[in-house]
Amino acid sequence: MGDRKSNKEKCIGVLISGRGSNLRAIIQKIESGYLNVRIGVVISDKREAKGLKYAQEHNIPNFVIQRKAFESKEAFEEAIASKLEAFGVELVVLAGFMRILSSSFVNRFYPNIINIHPSLLPSFPGINAQAQALSYGVKVSGCTVHIVSEEVDGGPIILQAAVGVEENDTEETLSQRILEKEHTILPMAIKLWSEGRIKLHGRKVKILDQEGFVIG
Ligand code: GRF
Secondary structure, three states: OOOOOOOOOEEEEEEEOOOOHHHHHHHHHHHOOOOOEEEEEEEEOOOOOOOHHHHHHOOOOEEEOOHHHOOOHHHHHHHHHHHHHHOOOOEEEEOOOOOOOOHHHHHHHOOOEEEEEOOOOOOOOOOOHHHHHHHHOOOEEEEEEEEOOOOOOOOOEEEEEEEEOOOOOOHHHHHHHHHHHHHHHHHHHHHHHHOOOEEEEOOEEEEEOOOOOEOO
């Protein structure tokens, strides 16, 4: 995935549905120079998504594409995919995009499509992962950046970060600590991708160092 030799700035597209704090983290890491990529387009399936303002403030092309505007899921996804392609997107980043994408959408971009999920997968896939973790009683949870595959939250794992569960944690406090880790590992995964340092072997991801040796 990506290209280790090219220094050309790569183009990513970000899909959101809400708050957009992960989008903001990506923008901040681009501005700080940590990430050498360009956000070509931001797409939200919700008009009221607060995260759209970050795209607007940074003059990033942004669009609302709502499911209800289309007769079928297929037509809705075609609208999103063709917009991503029209903007030259090379990596699709699902950053709080709250819809399950069909196999044909996923396969159009695979393996250059990633998602951030607020649990240590394969534990607690799906919605309300932090609440699931708390009610199960785990002592450690966290977040996962993975390649999106046809199986919901089941694709190859790129990076994970762990967060200890504390005695008095609520869904909000645990979610907040996990979110801080999300803001680190999602940009880190994008950086690794942009440097061509993610290699896929079946369902396993190998991370390469700058010289191309496997380090993780
Ligand atoms: C995050 O917790 C992410 O893991 C999940 O949805 C949430 C999105 O948050 N997929 P934000 O919109 O990036 O603030």
